[in-house]
Amino acid sequence: MCGIAAVILADSLSSECVSTELYEALGILQHRGQDAAGIVTCGQKGRLYQCKGNGMVRDVFNKSQLEALRGWMGLSHVRYPTAGTSSNSEAQPFFVNSPYGIAFAHNGNLTNAQELHDFLDFEAHRHVNTDSDSELLLNIFANHLQKTGKFRVNEEDIFSALQGVYNQCRGGYACMGMIAGFGLFAFRDPNGIRPLIYGERKTSKGTDYMLSSESVALDALGFVNFVDVGPGEAIIITKDGLSKRQCCKPKEFTPCIFEYVYFARPDSVMDGVSVYRSRLAMGEALAKTVIRKFGQNKVDIDVVVPVPDTSRTAALQVATALNIVYREGFIKNRYIGRTFIMPGQSLRKKSVRRKLNPMPMEFNGKNVLIVDDSIVRGTTSREIVQMARESGAKKVYFASCAPPIKYPNVYGIDMPTRHELVAYNRTENEIAVEIGADEVIFQDLQDLVESVSQFNVNLKNFDVSVFNGCYITGDITNAYLKALADFRSEVAKDNRIKFVDTDVIGLHNSFQKE
Numbered sequence: 332m333c334g335i336a337a338v339i340l341a342d343s344l345s346s347e348c349v350s351t352e353l354y355e356a357l358g359i360l361q362h363r364g365q366d367a368a369g370i371v372t373c374g375q376k377g378r379l380y381q382c383k384g385n386g387m388v389r390d391v392f393n394k395s396q397l398e399a400l401r402g403w404m405g406l407s408h409v410r411y412p413t414a415g416t417s418s419n420s421e422a423q424p425f426f427v428n429s430p431y432g433i434a435f436a437h438n439g440n441l442t443n444a445q446e447l448h449d450f451l452d453f454e455a456h457r458h459v460n461t462d463s464d465s466e467l468l469l470n471i472f473a474n475h476l477q478k479t480g481k482f483r484v485n486e487e488d489i490f491s492a493l494q495g496v497y498n499q500c501r502g503g504y505a506c507m508g509m510i511a512g513f514g515l516f517a518f519r520d521p522n523g524i525r526p527l528i529y530g531e532r533k534t535s536k537g538t539d540y541m542l543s544s545e546s547v548a549l550d551a552l553g554f555v556n557f558v559d560v561g562p563g564e565a566i567i568i569t570k571d572g573l574s575k576r577q578c579c580k581p582k583e584f585t586p587c588i589f590e591y592v593y594f595a596r597p598d599s600v601m602d603g604v605s606v607y608r609s610r611l612a613m614g615e616a617l618a619k620t621v622i623r624k625f626g627q628n629k630v631d632i633d634v635v636v637p638v639p640d641t642s643r644t645a646a647l648q649v650a651t652a653l654n655i656v657y658r659e660g661f662i663k664n665r666y667i668g669r670t671f672i673m674p675g676q677s678l679r680k681k682s683v684r685r686k687l688n689p690m691p692m693e694f695n696g697k698n699v700l701i702v703d704d705s706i707v708r709g710t711t712s713r714e715i716v717q718m719a720r721e722s723g724a725k726k727v728y729f730a731s732c733a734p735p736i737k738y739p740n741v742y743g744i745d746m747p748t749r750h751e752l753v754a755y756n757r758t759e760n761e762i763a764v765e766i767g768a769d770e771v772i773f774q775d776l777q778d779l780v781e782s783v784s785q786f787n788v789n790l791k792n793f794d795v796s797v798f799n800g801c802y803i804t805g806d807i808t809n810a811y812l813k814a815l816a817d818f819r820s821e822v823a824k825d826n827r828i829k830f831v832d833t834d835v836i837g838l839h840n841s842f843q844k845e
């Protein structure tokens with residue numbers, strides 16, 4: 332679930348560099364990807380400037396690098412790998428010089444990457460340098476654009492190249508690209524699985540535009556009038572303004588419900604729904620399930636405790652609806668990032684204890700209801716339950732705002748194999764035993780869907796494949812799932828030869844002060 336952002340200023344001669352805003356945007360989107368970050372900008376004479384590499388945003392860029400990223404438009408990416416490897420050569424944005432010079436950033440995951448790779452190799456004769464599906468997507472676009480054979484590109488050419496992309500690429504994708512000296516383009520997959528939104532900012536020179544995975548980045552940078560890009564819709568922004576087109580017949584609109592459960596920041600509004608409100612509604616519904624499970628007058632819970640950070644909003648509402656006291660029983664180390672999106676199970680496991688520390692006074696002698704947004708591999712819940720017990724809890728109940736996650740994700744969340752999922756092939760009682768809890772309580776799928784859909788009449792269905800195994804793109808075979816598990820499971824990652832990454836990824840212009 333990477334984060335992507337792009338900015339284009341109305342004033343192409345501005346002495347302000349867009350890189351500072353892109354850097355800020357990446358900081359705001361850091362929760363969507365912690366493995367790598369990158370920015371590509373475009374300055375005078377259509378020159379491109381790039382800085383990218385593995386690490387958090389604050390580690391990848393320093394002041395002088397940002398100053399060297401010249402220009403009035405650019406795009407940026409924070410990566411959480413779902414394909415290929417964690418090598419820094421797969422940090423985004425990607426670049427191809429032909430045709431016209433294109434930089435490209437992708438959030439999502441392609442489900443027909445092998446087919447696209449073969450096409451590029453055998454038919455299009457384009458070189459692909461990494462295992463990243465995003466590099467394939469860029470080359471498919473470049474190949475279609477190349478066919479126009481024009482000296483200079485125009486909007487019509489880009490829209491028709493994107494139609495070609497839609498015809499060939501399957502899966503979940505929200506993308507942004509930049510054509511040197513020309514402008515930005517962006518598009519969203521036919522089901523709108525991955526999010527994409529844009530806004531504008533009026534200045535004395537005209538209108539600046541910004542695109543982002545989440546509205547919170549637009550908000551923070553002073554952009555207004557947010558519009559979600561529709562499923563199968565593409566937009567182009569140049570010095571002359573913004574144009575958009577439906578580039579493929581939209582299929583059923585099914586955004587990823589896990590954005591609302593976990594990925595997005597609560598202060599974002601995604602496809603017209605406030606993530607915060609949806610999480611309150613998840614808490615409200617979960618409280619009803621708790622009452623159903625325990626019986627109206629038999630809820631023997633003394634305190635409701637959230638697992639920081641993401642579950643806080645929902646947990647507070649669970650406590651309010653149950654009329655039980657809410658307490659911060661775990662204190663989060665604010666300098667440690669999200670554990671679920673860390674690469675590697677041993678790192679994730681270690682990080683839970685480093686990140687969360689219990690407050691014994693909130694557990695000692697009490698029956699505790701711990702609320703989390705989701706239980707995926709069970710890494711967090713196992714550790715948390717144990718910490719609660721070590722702190723003297725009498726009974727530990729564990730509630731999840733999402734239903735049991737039993738199936739792999741193929742659209743941009745790194746859950747490549749069901750065998751790593753604690754709920755796979757287990758009953759609720761078995762899951763409780765597995766994580767050491769007295770009972771587990773899971774949200775009903777219908778309740779989860781209604782927690783989001785009640786805020787937008789146009790949103791009826793979602794990608795809920797991790798809960799029910801129904802893959803909306805209709806192309807997921809057992810052979811595909813096996814290949815995915817073989818390549819991306821924890822065991823496969825551990826067995827893979829580790830690449831030695833050098834710090835510098837050089838390719839493009841470096842700006843030198845006169």
Ligand SMILES: O=P(O)(O)OC[C@H]1O[C@H](OP(=O)(O)OP(=O)(O)O)[C@H](O)[C@@H]1O
Nearest residue numbers: 640641669670671706707708709710711
């Ligand atoms: O069952 P697991 O495999 O452990 O995954 C689920 C946990 O991971 C996430 O937390 P994370 O620490 O990533 O982020 P947060 O601070 O935003 O809650 C999520 O909020 C759950 O707590």
Ligand SMILES: NC(=O)CC[C@H](N)C(=O)O
Nearest residue numbers: 332333412413414438439
């Ligand atoms: N989480 C994502 O959006 C990942 C994008 C792309 N599939 C990658 O692995 O780099």
Ligand SMILES: [Mg+2]
Nearest residue numbers: 638639640641
């Ligand atoms: Mg969490």
